[in-house]
Amino acid sequence: MTVKEQILGGMEACEKLLIGIGEEWKAENIPDISGLYEKMNRLIKDKDFFIVTTVTDGEIFKSSLEKSRMVAPCGNVTWRQCSKSCTKDIWEPGEILKDVCPHCKAPLTGNTIEAENYIEEGYLPQWQAYTAWLAGTLNKRLLVLELGVGFKTPTVIRWPFEKTVSINKKAHMYRIHESFSQLPEAVKGKADGVSENSLEFFRNL
Numbered sequence: 524m525t526v527k528e529q530i531l532g533g534m535e536a537c538e539k540l541l542i543g544i545g546e547e548w549k550a551e552n553i554p555d556i557s558g559l560y561e562k563m564n565r566l567i568k569d570k571d572f573f574i575v576t577t578v579t580d581g582e583i584f585k586s587s588l589e590k591s592r593m594v595a596p597c598g599n600v601t602w603r604q605c606s607k608s609c610t611k612d613i614w615e616p617g618e619i620l621k622d623v624c625p626h627c628k629a630p631l632t633g634n635t636i637e638a639e640n641y642i643e644e645g646y647l648p649q650w651q652a653y654t655a656w657l658a659g660t661l662n663k664r665l666l667v668l669e670l671g672v673g674f675k676t677p678t679v680i681r682w683p684f685e686k687t688v689s690i691n692k693k694a695h696m697y698r699i700h701e702s703f704s705q706l707p708e709a710v711k712g713k714a715d716g717v718s719e720n721s722l723e724f725f726r727n728l
């Protein structure tokens with residue numbers, strides 16, 4: 524069986540499906556990114572899944588994927604915040620016409636970790652939903668797919684996913700990354716590393 528067949532079989536058989544999306548999925552120069560998210564939706568929409576993404580371009584939020592089942596802890600550039608952080612308000616695209624803070628008139632900026640003062644309130648409700656969901660995976664058949672997550676912000680997906688897999692006896696992880704597919708001792712036997720670009724891998728899945 525190829526690793527692709529193993530993953531598709533694992534998706535079929537799992538009770539819980541955790542997906543991490545990282546640097547390889549940044550949408551610049553990926554013309555078919557929306558098609559890839561639609562493909563993901565077709566594959567997983569009937570599963571009990573959760574997606575954690577560190578990508579901040581907001582493309583995933585435009586897809587058909589269920590928004591109550593995703594969290595973007597590094598933010599979303601299409602959501603706007605005050606560049607001076609005078610308020611914790613966050614605005615959706617088009618809500619503020621001139622892209623200027625209605626309170627202090629400073630320019631708005633993307634609500635992402637790149638902002639000088641990142642307002643984390645944008646993702647915290649979904650982070651709570653995620654941790655509650657994760658607590659329910661402990662004794663379940665959990666499949667973890669880690670797609671293109673390197674070492675830019677390893678505390679968000681990479682290291683916590685390793686921990687999640689190491690403590691769940693029924694978990695299995697596939698770590699797919701062109702150059703960082705290595706696995707630590709703690710997950711040996713419960714995880715496979717695939718040294719391939721995860722976008723290309725997913726296109727052909």
Ligand SMILES: [Zn+2]
Nearest residue numbers: 605609624627
């Ligand atoms: Zn302001």
